[in-house]
Amino acid sequence: MSESDPKARLEALEAKINAAKKAEETEKRHQDEHYSQAQQGWRMVIEMVAGVLIGFGMGYGLDRLFGTLPIFLVIFTLLGFIAGVRTMMRTAKEFQEEQAGASPEEDNERT
Numbered sequence: 001m002s003e004s005d006p007k008a009r010l011e012a013l014e015a016k017i018n019a020a021k022k023a024e025e026t027e028k029r030h031q032d033e034h035y036s037q038a039q040q041g042w043r044m045v046i047e048m049v050a051g052v053l054i055g056f057g058m059g060y061g062l063d064r065l066f067g068t069l070p071i072f073l074v075i076f077t078l079l080g081f082i083a084g085v086r087t088m089m090r091t092a093k094e095f096q097e098e099q100a101g102a103s104p105e106e107d108n109e110r111t
Contacts, residue, residue, distance in 0.1 A: 055080015
């Protein structure tokens, strides 16, 4: 056997080890980024409630500032509700795109 043969085998072994390390790192990153369905649901609920509360607060503040009837309260609460729904829809679309990008093998592992 020549000296280049063990060197070639050693390089091939190092390449396999590096490939295995990269695959392991990729798998760990995927697990770190994975959100459960409950976490996704809570995120959407919080976005909705935040939109309504911010609208309510702004409307109440404007009504107190101008001394008007609760017209601003009603208007801004409705605007906050609409903003919350739009944010929820955007989040749902984001989660749907992430799930569509997942391979079928990953979907089988989750179930």
